[in-house]
Amino acid sequence: MNIPFVGREKEIKLLSEAMGEVRSGRGRAFFITGPVGIGKTRLLREFSQHAEKNGFVVLFCRAIDEKAVPYLPVKDALDEYMSKHREEQPLPIGLIGALSSTQEVEFAQTNVLAREKTRLLERYLGLFEKLSSSAPVLLAIDDLHWADSGTLSLFHYITRNVSELRMLVLGAYTDEYFRGGRNTFVDTVQHINIERKCPAITLHPFTVDDVSVVLGSILGTWKVPEDFVYAVHRRTGGNPLFVEEVGRSIVEQGLFDINERKLKVNFSQIQLPDSVKTMISQRIANLDENTTKVLRACAVLGREFEYEVLKNTLEMDDETLLEVIDNLITTGYIDQGEGVEETYRFVHNPMWEVVYTSISAPRRRMLHKKAGEELEKAHGKERKYWSEIGRHYFLGGELNKGATYKILAAEDALTNYAIEECVDACEEVIKVLPNISDNDFKQDCTIKTYTLLGDARYIVCEYDEAITAYESALKVATDRNTRINLMIKLSYPHLGKGNLDKCLAILEGAFGMLAENDHAGRAEILKNIGWAYEKKGEFLKAVECYKKSLLMSEKAGEEITIGEVYHRLGTGLWYLGELKDALRFLERGLEIRKKHNLKKGIAGSYNNIAIVLKDMGDILKAMEYYEYAKKIYEEIGDISGVATVYHNLAIIYSLLGEDAKAIEFDKKDLEISRRIGDAPSQALAAYALGECYQDMKDYATAMNYYNEAIQASERYDDKRMLGWSFAALARLHAENGKFDEAEKYLDMAMKYAEATGNKELLGVAYTSRGDVLLYEKKFEASEREYQKAIEIYREVGQVESIQSTNYALAKLYIAWEKYELARRLLFEARDFYIKINGKGMIKKIDEELKRIEENEKI
Numbered sequence: 001m002n003i004p005f006v007g008r009e010k011e012i013k014l015l016s017e018a019m020g021e022v023r024s025g026r027g028r029a030f031f032i033t034g035p036v037g038i039g040k041t042r043l044l045r046e047f048s049q050h051a052e053k054n055g056f057v058v059l060f061c062r063a064i065d066e067k068a069v070p071y072l073p074v075k076d077a078l079d080e081y082m083s084k085h086r087e088e089q090p091l092p093i094g095l096i097g098a099l100s101s102t103q104e105v106e107f108a109q110t111n112v113l114a115r116e117k118t119r120l121l122e123r124y125l126g127l128f129e130k131l132s133s134s135a136p137v138l139l140a141i142d143d144l145h146w147a148d149s150g151t152l153s154l155f156h157y158i159t160r161n162v163s164e165l166r167m168l169v170l171g172a173y174t175d176e177y178f179r180g181g182r183n184t185f186v187d188t189v190q191h192i193n194i195e196r197k198c199p200a201i202t203l204h205p206f207t208v209d210d211v212s213v214v215l216g217s218i219l220g221t222w223k224v225p226e227d228f229v230y231a232v233h234r235r236t237g238g239n240p241l242f243v244e245e246v247g248r249s250i251v252e253q254g255l256f257d258i259n260e261r262k263l264k265v266n267f268s269q270i271q272l273p274d275s276v277k278t279m280i281s282q283r284i285a286n287l288d289e290n291t292t293k294v295l296r297a298c299a300v301l302g303r304e305f306e307y308e309v310l311k312n313t314l315e316m317d318d319e320t321l322l323e324v325i326d327n328l329i330t331t332g333y334i335d336q337g338e339g340v341e342e343t344y345r346f347v348h349n350p351m352w353e354v355v356y357t358s359i360s361a362p363r364r365r366m367l368h369k370k371a372g373e374e375l376e377k378a379h380g381k382e383r384k385y386w387s388e389i390g391r392h393y394f395l396g397g398e399l400n401k402g403a404t405y406k407i408l409a410a411e412d413a414l415t416n417y418a419i420e421e422c423v424d425a426c427e428e429v430i431k432v433l434p435n436i437s438d439n440d441f442k443q444d445c446t447i448k449t450y451t452l453l454g455d456a457r458y459i460v461c462e463y464d465e466a467i468t469a470y471e472s473a474l475k476v477a478t479d480r481n482t483r484i485n486l487m488i489k490l491s492y493p494h495l496g497k498g499n500l501d502k503c504l505a506i507l508e509g510a511f512g513m514l515a516e517n518d519h520a521g522r523a524e525i526l527k528n529i530g531w532a533y534e535k536k537g538e539f540l541k542a543v544e545c546y547k548k549s550l551l552m553s554e555k556a557g558e559e560i561t562i563g564e565v566y567h568r569l570g571t572g573l574w575y576l577g578e579l580k581d582a583l584r585f586l587e588r589g590l591e592i593r594k595k596h597n598l599k600k601g602i603a604g605s606y607n608n609i610a611i612v613l614k615d616m617g618d619i620l621k622a623m624e625y626y627e628y629a630k631k632i633y634e635e636i637g638d639i640s641g642v643a644t645v646y647h648n649l650a651i652i653y654s655l656l657g658e659d660a661k662a663i664e665f666d667k668k669d670l671e672i673s674r675r676i677g678d679a680p681s682q683a684l685a686a687y688a689l690g691e692c693y694q695d696m697k698d699y700a701t702a703m704n705y706y707n708e709a710i711q712a713s714e715r716y717d718d719k720r721m722l723g724w725s726f727a728a729l730a731r732l733h734a735e736n737g738k739f740d741e742a743e744k745y746l747d748m749a750m751k752y753a754e755a756t757g758n759k760e761l762l763g764v765a766y767t768s769r770g771d772v773l774l775y776e777k778k779f780e781a782s783e784r785e786y787q788k789a790i791e792i793y794r795e796v797g798q799v800e801s802i803q804s805t806n807y808a809l810a811k812l813y814i815a816w817e818k819y820e821l822a823r824r825l826l827f828e829a830r831d832f833y834i835k836i837n838g839k840g841m842i843k844k845i846d847e848e849l850k851r852i853e854e855n856e857k858i
């Protein structure tokens with residue numbers, strides 16, 4: 001039965017106009033919303049056909065809640081399109097196992113992992129860009145409320161960038177889910193709504209005329225009696241699905257006389273239920289036994305299911321089953337799904353729900369177990385089925401098998417940065433752990449699950465949760481290597497929280513447990529210990545650890561690890577101002593990374609080498625290296641990396657005294673970081689801009705940027721960056737004579753410096769206090785603070801900071817009229833900046849020297 005499409009002229013017109021815009025290069029995105037059965041899917045389908053006829057490439061997909069596989073709907077739709085058009089897949093998208101090259105992300109700081117996710121999203125975006133370059137694209141995602149977190153992030157990401165693509169994006173969801181408390185879906189929609197790049201089209205119920213047409217087509221006449229139409233309209237509230245079900249039920253009960261074109265009974269005698277679900281239950285109650293049996297098995301399998309699996313679950317022969325299926329299709333319960341395999345699906349969600357809830361609990365358990373077994377037989381090796389198989393086994397009471405598959409699914413989700421799915425799967429396993437009787441298996445599951453949970457929590461900066469999870473795993477772990485491994489993992493969230501001493505204690509504990517001849521293990525842990533010292537700003541100690549780590553890794557002979565240690569050692573030496581050695585090690589690291597084609601690593605090497613070159617005064621070569629790094633970051637879709645390069649270029653320009661250019665690049669960095677939601681980069685860029693504007697005495701703008709830096713740092717709990725920002729605000733207020741405010745911010749900066757134990761930050765806090773005191777003209781006190789800062793910088797070997805503090809101290813001496821002292825410091829700083837070609841600073845220093853001369857004349 002073909003029910004004509006009615007009453008959506010307004011929506012079609014609006015969407016057609018959007019099509020026009022898309023064609024001319026300005027992409028658009030819309031939500032399609034409304035209650036269950038209002039016609040969202042129908043509108044998507046009708047409009048997709050319309051778009052296809054008008055030359056759009058149409059990608060239609062649907063999210064299904066029980067699948068929970070990251071990016072599955074979009075990936076499936078793309079695969080289908082590719083196979084239809086026999087195009088080779090331009091990019092390995094979606095389930096690419098992006099974490100597999102662990103060496104590249106060994107020092108996986110949270111922001112690095114967030115970058116990995118962005119990388120994945122960028123690849124999708126790139127793919128859509130490519131697709132839409134030949135023809136405009138319509139991407140329609142139905143039932144978005146059931147989408148996995150990966151698909152939701154992708155949808156969000158596309159809406160942010162859609163105006164740059166020749167692409168129309170539609171996402172349909174049912175209102176009820178939006179009101180159902182907080183979850184990833186609700187959060188995503190709220191975020192999208194704030195950004196205003198994806199307006200919602202809300203569908204309204206049928207008018208009386210619409211109802212008349214639809215009923216007419218079901219009943220087989222164009223002249224449905226008017227009072228009957230009115231009555232149905234009133235009872236159903238014009239809900240299309242309800243209207244349709246009423247029509248079907250009247251046909252099935254033979255209550256309409258087609259010749260007479262009227263009801264055989266009085267309308268008031270027909271029992272119309274007051275909800276569509278009750279209506280559906282009434283209809284299924286009248287089905288014969290065999291049909292009911294099949295329908296139940298279908299419902300247990302899910303909203304979408306494969307013919308083979310259904311057949312095996314039911315143990316029914318093809319002929320009988322096919323007959324029942326044909327019958328279910330004609331009566332509108334199920335229809336053929338799209339896709340490669342022979343699949344079917346429930347036409348309407350309420351139908352699935354009504355059938356599923358009508359099955360008794362013991363029968364449901366039996367059917368789920370069978371479904372799990374059949375799915376495992378057919379697809380046990382395919383990752384996209386793992387979550388589903390696990391679900392069936394759990395619901396079928398097969399806990400061991402359920403846990404095994406859920407853990408596999410959690411691992412897979414984590415590899416794709418689908419954190420929510422990973423956490424959900426882990427939590428399901430944790431719930432059943434007490435009921436698992438095999439002790440060895442239970443221990444194994446406990447360790448695996450809590451480790452995964454810890455990894456997932458860590459990636460999204462939920463450090464306390466990550467610590468709890470790793471500790472739960474440690475509690476049951478007995479094997480030495482497992483324990484060591486877990487301790488290394490446990491050290492990361494402590495590092496992230498800024499509990500550096502705790503982090504070091506854990507790592508040293510793990511180090512002590514290593515076997516004498518475990519060179520690789522020693523190399524690894526020493527490298528991490530070095531990293532923690534680097535975070536503390538204790539660069540001498542860091543370098544010492546890296547050197548030891550290098551010895552160990554050379555003994556172990558694992559080349560990639562050696563390369564990573566070279567890189568770290570080079571970076572550490574740079575902090576110490578030992579530029580030549582730094583360059584040597586960074587270049588060696590680069591060589592190894594090149595040999596193993598670790599692209600992101602190569603880009604990282606170029607970036608760090610450029611930083612060293614800059615400090616050596618070879619600005620041109622530094623810029624060339626930044627270009628290399630940028631190119632690779634672009635190639636692998638790591639635009640966060642691109643943003644970092646912009647930031648570093650800005651530093652170069654500011655060193656050269658080209659402030660306008662510096663601002664331009666920092667703004668580029670900031671724009672990208674905001675767009676992709678990269679909080680660490682955003683904080684850094686905003687902070688840098690704050691400093692630029694403060695330099696130009698535009699205090700209002702500077703303050704805004706500092707506040708943005710603070711907000712972004714709070715988002716990912718970066719105490720170090722918060723300390724820096726508060727120190728900057730203190731200077732800003734002092735410069736404006738607001739000393740009380742300045743004191744307040746100084747206290748906060750100091751608090752964070754002490755909390756993180758970060759020496760570099762402590763130095764910054766002292767310098768800021770020196771600045772503030774200088775504005776207050778408390779010279780002696782100010783001098784003391786600067787000297788404290790210099791002492792710290794000496795201790796940790798931060799040469800550039802020593803010189804910039806010398807410059808600050810010189811300004812103090814000028815104000816204090818101690819010109820000789822000032823001059824000496826300025827010359828020392830000048831020599832240094834000449835060495836590194838810091839024209840901007842040299843200019844500033846020369847200005848101060850001139851001031852001394854003028855003052856002395858008077």
Ligand SMILES: Nc1ncnc2c1ncn2[C@@H]1O[C@H](COP(=O)(O)OP(=O)(O)OP(=O)(O)O)[C@@H](O)[C@H]1O
Binds near residue numbers: 004036174240348
């Ligand atoms: N504009 C329309 N003209 C004719 N029939 C319609 C129209 N809109 C919806 N219908 C019919 O009503 C029924 C329910 O519509 P549809 O499945 O599109 O609703 P939905 O909003 O997607 O529901 P759900 O929230 O369950 O996904 C379908 O059988 C569909 O064919």
Ligand SMILES: [Mg+2]
Binds near residue numbers: 040041042142143
């Ligand atoms: Mg629908």
